[in-house]
Amino acid sequence: MPEADLKTEVLVIGAGPVGMTLALALAGDAQRVLLVDRRPRGAWAGDPRALALSYGSRQLLARLRAWNARAATAIRQIHVSQRGGFGRTLIDAEDYDTPALGYVMRYSDLADELDTRLSSDQILAPCTVGRIEAGADEAVVTVTHEGQTKQIAARLVVHAEGTPGNEADVKMHDYRQHAVVAEVSTTTGHQQRAWERFTPDGPLALLPLDDGYSIVFTVPPKKAEHLLALDESAFLTALREQFGRRIEFTACRARASFPLALRVRSPLVSPRQVWIGNAAQSLHPVSGQGFNLGLRDAWELAEILHGHSDPGDPAALGAYVRGRTIDRRGSMAFTDGIVRLFSNDIPALRLARGLGLLALDLAPPLRHFVARRMIWGARAWL
Ligand SMILES: Cc1cc2nc3c(=O)[nH]c(=O)nc-3n(C[C@H](O)[C@H](O)[C@H](O)COP(=O)(O)OP(=O)(O)OC[C@H]3O[C@@H](n4cnc5c(N)ncnc54)[C@H](O)[C@@H]3O)c2cc1C
Numbered sequence: 001m002p003e004a005d006l007k008t009e010v011l012v013i014g015a016g017p018v019g020m021t022l023a024l025a026l027a028g029d030a031q032r033v034l035l036v037d038r039r040p041r042g043a044w045a046g047d048p049r050a051l052a053l054s055y056g057s058r059q060l061l062a063r064l065r066a067w068n069a070r071a072a073t074a075i076r077q078i079h080v081s082q083r084g085g086f087g088r089t090l091i092d093a094e095d096y097d098t099p100a101l102g103y104v105m106r107y108s109d110l111a112d113e114l115d116t117r118l119s120s121d122q123i124l125a126p127c128t129v130g131r132i133e134a135g136a137d138e139a140v141v142t143v144t145h146e147g148q149t150k151q152i153a154a155r156l157v158v159h160a161e162g163t164p165g166n167e168a169d170v171k172m173h174d175y176r177q178h179a180v181v182a183e184v185s186t187t188t189g190h191q192q193r194a195w196e197r198f199t200p201d202g203p204l205a206l207l208p209l210d211d212g213y214s215i216v217f218t219v220p221p222k223k224a225e226h227l228l229a230l231d232e233s234a235f236l237t238a239l240r241e242q243f244g245r246r247i248e249f250t251a252c253r254a255r256a257s258f259p260l261a262l263r264v265r266s267p268l269v270s271p272r273q274v275w276i277g278n279a280a281q282s283l284h285p286v287s288g289q290g291f292n293l294g295l296r297d298a299w300e301l302a303e304i305l306h307g308h309s310d311p312g313d314p315a316a317l318g319a320y321v322r323g324r325t326i327d328r329r330g331s332m333a334f335t336d337g338i339v340r341l342f343s344n345d346i347p348a349l350r351l352a353r354g355l356g357l358l359a360l361d362l363a364p365p366l367r368h369f370v371a372r373r374m375i376w377g378a379r380a381w382l
Pocket of ligand 1: 013014015016017018019036037038039049050051052053128129160161162163179181216258276277278279285287288289290291292293294
């Protein structure tokens with residue numbers, strides 16, 4: 001093993017929302033945690049995404065004193081429907097024992113709040129991460145920061161670098177869809193209602209944010225290019241076509257698009273290393289599960305590490321992997337199933353979807369399952 005210049009107990013690669021959550025959740029432990037990121041701190045300013053956070057995520061962030069209430073807009077109702085087909089359902093917080101089904105927050109506000117809770121000596125950024133050499137007792141990572149290359153030894157390296165590229169350990173299913181995101185204003189306000197509308201191109205979500213909505217418009221890649229190229233008024237017309245006269249859109253701010261694929265890593269651990277958040281699994285954004293799942297990864301890893309003096313102990317990492325299996329599989333199956341069932345225009349499936357939405361509306365246990373998944377994620381069936 002190379003000689004180390006710096007030693008830490010846990011080295012987290014990727015100071016995104018999941019990596020920062022882990023560092024906060026481990027704070028107070030004797031274990032020293034260092035985060036490294038290839039981008040400078042605060043580089044997330046202007047990220048166009050807004051995230052739907054479950055009520056359960058709010059509770060976890062509040063326990064870390066990282067819940068930014070001012071930046072959160074509560075969702076009290078979710079209206080689900082399909083374009084060109086019958087059936088709709090309404091999920092209402094009043095039916096559950098929570099003040100809200102979930103919350104909407106800009107990615108940048110979430111990251112800012114987590115970042116302010118971390119001290120400046122906990123993050124090395126921007127930097128380039130090179131070789132990782134894992135031995136029996138530690139891993140040594142080559143990191144270049146401010147022109148200087150250092151070897152950092154850690155007992156555990158946590159990968160939280162976000163969505164992976166093409167790697168042998170990552171299985172990928174390309175949805176052939178892009179998510180066009182933007183913030184829009186309306187004349188009517190949102191009354192804390194989110195809309196999930198299934199169209200043959202893909203799902204379209206309107207998430208209440210401040211006085212307007214954050215939209216996630218899922219369409220084939222060519223159509224995404226077209227939507228990005230439209231002027232504001234033509235874009236609002238395209239949006240109106242999906243919703244009819246129910247909502248009057250008046251203005252739209254900057255638009256951006258993200259390619260969508262399901263990426264699942266296996267195995268999740270190797271000697272002295274573990275993968276969490278999007279680095280472990282990247283999901284389609286329908287029903288807003290991705291960050292909520294990554295937050296639970298970070299939380300549960302921290303819970304397990306609290307009980308181990310050696311954070312890279314294979315027994316601890318094995319327990320982590322076993323503990324995350326049901327939540328990961330359930331969240332992936334839930335989002336992937338919705339996308340495959342709803343993103344098409346096959347008449348028989350349109351009918352089946354209509355019946356499904358009707359069943360959700362008429363059968364409280366089914367609706368409660370979906371609602372509990374939105375509110376709690378993994379604990380939907382408890
Ligand atoms: C359009 C869209 C809408 C979404 N909506 C929702 C939603 O409503 N609800 C929800 O829960 N989730 C949603 N998601 C998913 C959510 O954005 C991700 O799950 C979440 O950002 C994952 O956080 P992360 O910290 O794992 O990764 P990231 O947010 O990608 O952060 C990764 C960090 O690692 C750094 N990094 C990358 N590579 C390296 C490297 N080699 N070395 C060092 N650092 C590196 C990056 O600079 C970054 O800071 C949405 C995603 C998209 C695309």
